Amino acid sequence: MSTPLLELEGVQSYYGSAHILHGLDLRVNAGERVALIGRNGVGKTTVVNTVLGLAALRGGRVALAGRAMPRPRTYMAAQRGVVVVPQGRRIVANLTVEENLKLGAATGRTGHWTVPEVYKLFPILQERAHTPGTALSGGQQQMLAVGRALMANPSLILLDEPTEGLAPVIVDQLGVIFNEVARQGTALLLIEQNMTLVARVAERYCAMAKGSVVAQGVVAQTSLDELHAHVMV
Numbered sequence: 001m002s003t004p005l006l007e008l009e010g011v012q013s014y015y016g017s018a019h020i021l022h023g024l025d026l027r028v029n030a031g032e033r034v035a036l037i038g039r040n041g042v043g044k045t046t047v048v049n050t051v052l053g054l055a056a057l058r059g060g061r062v063a064l065a066g067r068a069m070p071r072p073r074t075y076m077a078a079q080r081g082v083v084v085v086p087q088g089r090r091i092v093a094n095l096t097v098e099e100n101l102k103l104g105a106a107t108g109r110t111g112h113w114t115v116p117e118v119y120k121l122f123p124i125l126q127e128r129a130h131t132p133g134t135a136l137s138g139g140q141q142q143m144l145a146v147g148r149a150l151m152a153n154p155s156l157i158l159l160d161e162p163t164e165g166l167a168p169v170i171v172d173q174l175g176v177i178f179n180e181v182a183r184q185g186t187a188l189l190l191i192e193q194n195m196t197l198v199a200r201v202a203e204r205y206c207a208m209a210k211g212s213v214v215a216q217g218v219v220a221q222t223s224l225d226e227l228h229a230h231v232m233v
């Protein structure tokens with residue numbers, strides 16, 4: 001079997017003295033589309049933060065593209081081809097759309113994704129190229145956040161609740177985009193509360209409760225009701 005792009009084994013992670021992840025196991029292989037689901041507060045964002053070094057890894061193992069990262073850092077993840085589209089998008093306010101996109105290329109990784117290729121995927125970003133990034137609508141800002149991540153030519157994108165607060169028509173458009181990005185060969189870890197989108201995009205799901213993965217399965221063999229059961233309060 002090929003080396004996983006992302007592998008967490010028995011991960012224990014903390015914010016200060018708050019112990020959030022309790023022996024979490026998760027693996028994403030090249031080209032896979034995996035959904036990470038679970039109720040609010042179970043620790044999904046903390047998985048991302050652990051990979052970026054924003055939550056403290058105090059037990060277990062994190063490996064990126066086969067290399068163990070005892071002290072993960074954001075730049076290490078990007079260098080190893082793992083890029084995050086953060087919750088809340090974090091578009092830089094005083095930069096234009098195009099300048100925000102170019103920020104994503106800072107790792108120097110080359111590949112399919114360039115500014116023109118991102119504009120082909122999101123024509124609206126080209127139309128608004130010289131507009132301040134934060135002047136865009138919520139859906140357009142999410143497209144910009146995805147485009148910026150693609151500019152790093154990642155092998156894996158971690159998407160943290162990308163459709164939060166967006167209208168259903170925009171959510172549908174993003175689903176098409178995520179599938180197109182995956183078709184180009186980029187693996188996805190999709191943290192998502194919208195199970196219809198999960199069913200449309202992901203092949204496999206991992207469901208979390210209280211800081212660990214408690215169930216997993218093949219999305220095509222799982223009903224929407226079963227998926228919803230993992231996220232309902």
Ligand SMILES: Nc1ncnc2c1ncn2[C@@H]1O[C@H](COP(=O)(O)OP(=O)(O)OP(=O)(O)O)[C@@H](O)[C@H]1O
Pocket residue numbers: 015018020038039040041042043044045046047
């Ligand atoms: N900086 C922090 N310091 C201390 N505790 C935190 C911090 N950030 C998050 N937490 C706590 O860690 C737990 C897991 O939060 P996390 O954001 O990972 O959950 P989540 O599953 O992503 O939830 P949501 O869907 O609400 O984003 C929660 O109890 C939260 O209150």
